[in-house]
Amino acid sequence: MTIIESKSESGHDLHLAVEKNSRLDRWIESVSRWLNPILIKESRQSLKSNQFLVTFSLVLAAALFWSFFALAVTPNISESYNSIVLLTGYFWILAFPLMIIVPVWTYWSIVTEQDDNSLELITLSTMKPSQIVSGKFVTALLQIMIYLAVIAPCVCFTYFLRGIDLGHILYGLVFIFLASICLNAVAVFLATCAPNRALQILFLIGLVFICFVSYIYLCVGLSEIDGLIDNLMRAQVNEQNQIQLGLAAGCLAALTYSMVAYFAAVANLTFPANNRSTGIRVALLVQQAIFIGWCWAMAHSLDWSQDGPILMIVMVIVASIHWSIVGSMIVGESGEISQRVRRGLPKTMFAKITASWLMPGPLRGFFFVVSNIWGVGIIAAIFYSVNVGSVPYSMFRPGTADVETGLVMIFLNCGYATIYLGLTSLFAIWLRGRFGFSIPLLTLLWGLAVALFLNFVPIIVLASIGLLNEFELPILGLPSWGLIVAGVGGGRVDWNDMTVLLPFSLMLIAIVVANLVFARRELGLVRVAAPIRVQQEIEEAKKLAEPEPVDIFDDEA
Amino acid sequence: MISSAPAIEMRNVTRMFGHLRAVNDVSFSVGRGEIVGFIGPNGAGKTTSMRILATLDLPTMGDALIDGFSVINDPDRVRRQLGFMPDNYGTYPHMNCEEYLDFFARAYGLLGSDRISALRRVIDFAHLGPLAQKSIRGLSKGMKQRLCLGRALIHDPQVIVLDEPAAGLDPRARIELREMITLLAEQGKSILISSHILSALAEMCHRVVIIEAGSLVAVGSVEEIMASTRQRQSPDALVEVSVRVNDEPEKLLQWLDENPLVENAQLVVDEIRFKAPANPEVHEQMIKELVAANFRISSFVPKQQSLEDVFVEVTKGIVQ
Numbered sequence: 001m002t003i004i005e006s007k008s009e010s011g012h013d014l015h016l017a018v019e020k021n022s023r024l025d026r027w028i029e030s031v032s033r034w035l036n037p038i039l040i041k042e043s044r045q046s047l048k049s050n051q052f053l054v055t056f057s058l059v060l061a062a063a064l065f066w067s068f069f070a071l072a073v074t075p076n077i078s079e080s081y082n083s084i085v086l087l088t089g090y091f092w093i094l095a096f097p098l099m100i101i102v103p104v105w106t107y108w109s110i111v112t113e114q115d116d117n118s119l120e121l122i123t124l125s126t127m128k129p130s131q132i133v134s135g136k137f138v139t140a141l142l143q144i145m146i147y148l149a150v151i152a153p154c155v156c157f158t159y160f161l162r163g164i165d166l167g168h169i170l171y172g173l174v175f176i177f178l179a180s181i182c183l184n185a186v187a188v189f190l191a192t193c194a195p196n197r198a199l200q201i202l203f204l205i206g207l208v209f210i211c212f213v214s215y216i217y218l219c220v221g222l223s224e225i226d227g228l229i230d231n232l233m234r235a236q237v238n239e240q241n242q243i244q245l246g247l248a249a250g251c252l253a254a255l256t257y258s259m260v261a262y263f264a265a266v267a268n269l270t271f272p273a274n275n276r277s278t279g280i281r282v283a284l285l286v287q288q289a290i291f292i293g294w295c296w297a298m299a300h301s302l303d304w305s306q307d308g309p310i311l312m313i314v315m316v317i318v319a320s321i322h323w324s325i326v327g328s329m330i331v332g333e334s335g336e337i338s339q340r341v342r343r344g345l346p347k348t349m350f351a352k353i354t355a356s357w358l359m360p361g362p363l364r365g366f367f368f369v370v371s372n373i374w375g376v377g378i379i380a381a382i383f384y385s386v387n388v389g390s391v392p393y394s395m396f397r398p399g400t401a402d403v404e405t406g407l408v409m410i411f412l413n414c415g416y417a418t419i420y421l422g423l424t425s426l427f428a429i430w431l432r433g434r435f436g437f438s439i440p441l442l443t444l445l446w447g448l449a450v451a452l453f454l455n456f457v458p459i460i461v462l463a464s465i466g467l468l469n470e471f472e473l474p475i476l477g478l479p480s481w482g483l484i485v486a487g488v489g490g491g492r493v494d495w496n497d498m499t500v501l502l503p504f505s506l507m508l509i510a511i512v513v514a515n516l517v518f519a520r521r522e523l524g525l526v527r528v529a530a531p532i533r534v535q536q537e538i539e540e541a542k543k544l545a546e547p548e549p550v551d552i553f554d555d556e557a
Numbered sequence: 558m559i560s561s562a563p564a565i566e567m568r569n570v571t572r573m574f575g576h577l578r579a580v581n582d583v584s585f586s587v588g589r590g591e592i593v594g595f596i597g598p599n600g601a602g603k604t605t606s607m608r609i610l611a612t613l614d615l616p617t618m619g620d621a622l623i624d625g626f627s628v629i630n631d632p633d634r635v636r637r638q639l640g641f642m643p644d645n646y647g648t649y650p651h652m653n654c655e656e657y658l659d660f661f662a663r664a665y666g667l668l669g670s671d672r673i674s675a676l677r678r679v680i681d682f683a684h685l686g687p688l689a690q691k692s693i694r695g696l697s698k699g700m701k702q703r704l705c706l707g708r709a710l711i712h713d714p715q716v717i718v719l720d721e722p723a724a725g726l727d728p729r730a731r732i733e734l735r736e737m738i739t740l741l742a743e744q745g746k747s748i749l750i751s752s753h754i755l756s757a758l759a760e761m762c763h764r765v766v767i768i769e770a771g772s773l774v775a776v777g778s779v780e781e782i783m784a785s786t787r788q789r790q791s792p793d794a795l796v797e798v799s800v801r802v803n804d805e806p807e808k809l810l811q812w813l814d815e816n817p818l819v820e821n822a823q824l825v826v827d828e829i830r831f832k833a834p835a836n837p838e839v840h841e842q843m844i845k846e847l848v849a850a851n852f853r854i855s856s857f858v859p860k861q862q863s864l865e866d867v868f869v870e871v872t873k874g875i876v877q
């Protein structure tokens with residue numbers, strides 16, 4: 001790196017690091033070129049603010065106070081019970097800034113930048129939306145690190161007390177850290193969703209509520225950390241696996257949803273005519289793969305003959321609830337497919353088949369979600385039918401397990417999710433036809449309403465034919481469950497009684513076909529060439545010839 | 558990069574907010590190295606149009622091109638070419654000017670020595686040197702405008718869009734701003750600059766575009782627009798004339814009252830004002846007659862049509 005004369009024409013000195021000749025300054029400059037500009041800006045701007053100094057000093061004071069208080073009140077702190085209390089006290093103190101202050105700060109810093117147009121000025125620069133979001137994110141991370149550094153000495157000190165080992169400390173720190181990351185993702189997502197002051201305040205209240213509830217839950221949970229770790233140590237190898245898988249489930253769910261929220265925030269900051277959808281959809285696919293992988297690991301660690309079949313059904317139910325909610329928002333995407341997006345549409349047959357569902361467009365989105373629902377369904381069905389033969393009992397009534405029952409349940413579940421989503425998609429199509437736009441939030445509300453309504457209908461029908469006593473409350477959310485129990489009798493599929501399957505299947509097909517008819521236009525869009533001016537520029541850039549990284553969804557590729 | 562496309566081209570841009578047509582089928586273009594004033598009363602749709610040009614908003618219909626790139630379909634390329642200064646903007650109060658500019662330089666991907674030279678160029682250009690270490694919080698309006706102009710220039714854009722940069726500036730700051738903008742145009746940059754006051758821009762603009770209630774009402778150089786408004790005037794329109802005589806103003810007053818072409822003659826302090834036909838030939842004739850009648854007149858000044866008159870003439874005071 002060249003160091004330039006430090007006087008400018010007007011004789012004025014620049015005070016930036018690069019102007020100085022010390023080795024440290026040069027090192028900072030060479031590192032800072034790899035840092036996110038927003039991180040540098042925030043560390044100059046917000047970390048200098050009084051507000052940060054105040055919370056920082058408060059956390060420090062609380063930690064010191066707690067240490068002295070604990071030492072003074074409990075004379076024999078070295079007893080294991082007291083030392084655990086001391087440690088969890090530190091967790092409560094640490095989690096407060098990490099899980100409440102930092103996420104709220106992240107939210108508020110984005111919202112205020114949006115309000116005073118600064119964010120617009122940043123989006124006009126060559127920074128990508130993903131850089132802007134990750135800039136806010138790493139700033140949050142920096143703050144997390146600062147708070148961790150304050151509490152770390154205290155926590156380390158507890159390590160020398162009786163009854164506390166590394167497991168206690170690590171579990172606590174890791175959980176708080178992960179929770180903070182997730183809450184920051186939620187904060188970033190909400191901040192980029194709020195278009196006006198009223199919603200900004202509403203979301204802020206929602207965020208504070210979410211943060212506070214998670215804070216209380218996590219800290220109460222961590223107070224039980226001793227018991228948890230004891231269980232883990234005492235359990236059989238098999239059970240240990242399951243406890244760990246259970247913990248992993250929580251962490252993975254939180255982290256993958258944070259990932260989706262992150263990509264959704266990036267999409268919110270992306271120029272409307274650019275491709276806003278593919279990132280989110282890829283994130284959703286990754287999440288789905290992780291979920292299936294987790295189910296697979298869980299199934300392996302379980303005694304299949306006991307809980308395996310149920311696990312498969314639960315997997316389908318969880319997936320269809322997830323996709324019904326996410327899908328209701330995806331079908332509410334803007335229906336306008338810009339020229340810019342059309343330049344990036346897949347060209348080859350192979351790309352059309354594989355990447356088409358990932359491209360923007362609400363109806364492509366609908367089929368993306370439907371393929372995912374049925375993808376999980378098929379995987380579950382295969383697992384189920386391959387393994388269930390060895391199961392000696394039914395999940396409903398002992399001694400009556402069979403393959404059909406499970407398969408019908410899986411089919412009905414996926415079918416229901418598809419029908420709900422199909423109806424929501426048709427509603428979104430109507431919205432776009434009538435008003436020219438659709439809003440994900442609106443279609444989500446509609447989707448929830450549809451699901452609620454359609455869940456009451458079976459109950460009313462069954463009540464009218466006097467079968468309601470076969471019901472239990474969980475049926476409310478799981479229509480297929482109710483149909484099996486009530487309609488089929490005894491938890492065993494009797495094909496004579498499955499008359500319900502025929503109208504159900506017809507409805508399913510009708511709704512999918514109706515969507516397909518409307519999707520025709522969207523799927524019929526073909527790739528368009530880049531404008532001449534753009535081609536010119538690409539040619540000239542090629543002449544300057546620096547091979548740029550290739551983006552498969554970009555027309556330049 | 559040089560291309561044959563105009564620097565800025567609005568093509569039938571319409572932007573609706575609900576039923577309000579904030580911008581209504583507006584088309585014009587700005588050539589390379591040209592300064593074009595974008596004039597209109599408050600609420601005319603200037604900011605809306607400029608936000609579309611800056612890729613901060615999308616047109617409901619039509620398209621706009623910067624250096625041949627569509628603001629709808631190639632916003633990334635547009636952003637590389639364009640420096641935008643919004644009408645109101647936030648600054649980061651805890652930073653100083655240099656840090657502020659440094660942040661945007663980094664945001665534009667300028668690294669190491671490129672960044673330093675960009676900073677230096679901008680600081681010198683906008684005379685920010687003495688302010689560089691000052692906290693932004695303490696800056697005056699004029700200083701902030703210079704800082705923001707510097708920010709808009711940090712990536713050395715070829716096309717510059719400035720939304721009401723002169724609003725709220727004192728006369729000295731206005732002159733400085735005008736000098737800077739003229740200098741930019743001399744460097745070959747194309748500039749679109751908005752204002753709700755025509756006279757604020759008339760001197761520096763090569764052309765002006767006048768917009769009202771979302772629609773264009775006039776495009777051309779200030780002289781062309783003045784000429785066309787003059788043409789539109791009816792032949793018997795009146796103009797105010799002020800005359801000074803070295804002695805006996807009462808006598809002149811009497812003479813004027815008797816002249817059938819003159820209306821409303823009156824003595825104001827040391828000159829006589831009256832209304833006469835705007836036709837210059839009438840004025841010539843009248844001067845001859847005055848001289849012939851032995852009045853020692855020292856000045857005869859028909860009132861010039863001012864820029865504000867033109868503006869009022871061209872716009873109709875429509876409020877949407």
Ligand SMILES: Nc1ncnc2c1ncn2[C@@H]1O[C@H](COP(=O)(O)OP(=O)(O)O)[C@@H](O)[C@H]1O
Pocket residue numbers: 574577579597598599600601602603604605606877
């Ligand atoms: N976001 C918006 N939503 C609704 N109306 C708007 C919005 N922005 C501008 N307008 C309206 O559009 C018209 C043009 O506004 P603007 O472009 O700001 O005018 P100017 O900058 O010429 O003063 C005004 O009537 C204004 O109220």
Ligand SMILES: [Mg+2]
Pocket residue numbers: 600603604605644721
């Ligand atoms: Mg304005």
